Amino acid sequence: QQPVQSPQAVILREGEDAxxxxxxxxxxYSVHWYRQKHxxxxxxxxxxxxxxxxxxxxxxxxxxxxxxxxxxxxxxASQLSYSGTYFCGTGNTNAGKSTFGDGTTLTVKP
Amino acid sequence: DAGVTQSPTHLIKTxxxxxxxxxxxxxxxxxxxxxxxxxxQGPQFIFxxxxxxxxxxxxxxxxxxxxxxxxxxxxxxxxALLLGDSALYLCASSWGGLKYExxxxxxxxLTVT
Numbered sequence: 713q714q715p716v717q718s719p720q721a722v723i724l725r726e727g728e729d730a731x732x733x734x735x736x737x738x739x740x741y742s743v744h745w746y747r748q749k750h751x752x753x754x755x756x757x758x759x760x761x762x763x764x765x766x767x768x769x770x771x772x773x774x775x776x777x778x779x780x781x782x783x784x785x786x787x788x789a790s791q792l793s794y795s796g797t798y799f800c801g802t803g804n805t806n807a808g809k810s811t812f813g814d815g816t817t818l819t820v821k822p
Numbered sequence: 823d824a825g826v827t828q829s830p831t832h833l834i835k836t837x838x839x840x841x842x843x844x845x846x847x848x849x850x851x852x853x854x855x856x857x858x859x860x861x862x863q864g865p866q867f868i869f870x871x872x873x874x875x876x877x878x879x880x881x882x883x884x885x886x887x888x889x890x891x892x893x894x895x896x897x898x899x900x901x902a903l904l905l906g907d908s909a910l911y912l913c914a915s916s917w918g919g920l921k922y923e924x925x926x927x928x929x930x931x932l933t934v935t
Contacts, residue, residue: 714864742920753912753926754865761921799864803920809878810855810920812864 713737715802717813724790724820732785732816734800743776743783744801744810747794754799757785790820824849826915826927834933835903843898843930847915853877854896855924856888857912865912871896872918900932908934 715736722730734743742761746754758769760776760783768774771788783802787794797815827846835841847854853872857865870878871890885901894915900907910931914924 744920744924746926753928756923756925759921759923801865801924805920809867809870809880810924811867812857814862814864 714811715800715813717798717800717816719816720814721817722819724818726792726820726822727789728820730787730790730818732787732798732800732818734783734785734802734813736781736802738781738802738804740776740778740781740783740802741805742803743774744803745774745783745785746799746801747796748799748815749796757798787818790818792820792822794818795820826913826925828911828913828927828930830930831928832931832933834935836935837903837905839903841900841903841932843900843911843913843932844895845898845913845915845927846895847913848925851915851917851925852894853916853918853922854890854894855914855916856896856898857914858882859910859912859929868898877919903934905934908932 718733745757748754773786776783797817799815801810801812829844855870856868859865867880869888874890888898890896910929912929913927916922916924
């Protein structure tokens with residue numbers, strides 16, 4: 713069962729904030745976040761392993777609520793370079809199968 | 823350091839043919855995963871290999887097979903190609919399981935006519 717991402721698309725002005733959510737119907741072992749620009753491969757952003765774990769670098773951070781089987785990606789003071797499609801990838805165990813959502817398309821305008 | 827490399831970049835095949843896609847992981851990484859990505863969708867997991875052994879398999883028919891070599895590079899083979907196999911095939915390398923970051927290669931764009 714693939715995770716569900718919301719919203720499907722969001723349009724921002726430079727400097728605005730955004731939150732992208734990822735929900736699973738199954739217990740999660742890990743959540744990975746990626747950004748993919750058109751015609752390019754997905755780029756790794758961060759990985760969260762423990763319930764309640766939060767991570768961040770620069771102005772992008774994420775949280776993982778193990779009980780709710782949810783993760784959220786927070787983008788603050790968005791820049792034009794943040795535009796792209798964001799995917800969450802989830803794993804139920806440490807074994808290899810990673811399941812991706814259908815993505816959230818983020819457009820940042822000047 | 824070199825990232826994940828894949829070859830070829832683009833490929834056009836005819837229905838019924840066979841195709842082999844290749845992937846070289848980041849130096850030191852022992853795991854390779856293969857994904858299929860159709861336009862507008864997220865990557866769909868096909869296989870994961872770690873230390874030359876299959877560790878995970880997605881919901882793909884037996885026409886899809888893969889292997890990992892002693893140098894940790896990998897091949898994805900698809901037999902009896904169908905039009906629906908047209909997609910971007912991505913390879914990702916990591917140190918091991920899903921507690922580690924995955925780094926994707928540029929992909930192979932396969933078109934089946």
